[in-house]
Amino acid sequence: MNKTPLTVRGAELLRDELHRMKTVERPNVIAAIAEARSHGDxxxxxxxxxxxERQGFVEGRIKELEAKLANAQIIDPATLDADGRCVFGATVELEEIDSGDEVTYQIVGDDEADVKNGKISVSSPIARALIGKYAGDIADVQAPGGVRSYEIVDVRYV
Incomplete structure (x- = not known):
């Protein structure tokens, strides 16, 4: 199976969720089943x-999290040396050419993506358009409303 890229923070979040599922959710479900059994028929x-049904969900999620962590390639953006190139983990400051609006995104794994918090999935159209480019380059992104062009203002590894 291919390795899945994750930032250090993303891996921490998955580990925390796995721990919670095993130590809180699983015992709660077991107790709920025992309680329901005591009611008879x-x-x-x-x-x-x-x-x-909840037990099936919890056990499935535990297996999913364990598989994701087992196949994770954990990347610490602070240790990257990509010579200013947009790569996984990089924080990229963009300016939309038409409107002049500025946005900042960090390119993260699929499980970590949260656009509201400035984290975009490495497999998203905008991240795919940015990968491999440098500050000063123009990235054309195919958006639902048509092609949008962004100038890469800065690339940081934090």
């Missing part, structure tokens, strides 16, 4: 069915 017990 399981054939018409909605609480039992809901608890079993």
């Amino acid at each position: 399981l054939s018409e017990n909605a609480e039992y069915d809901a608890a079993k």
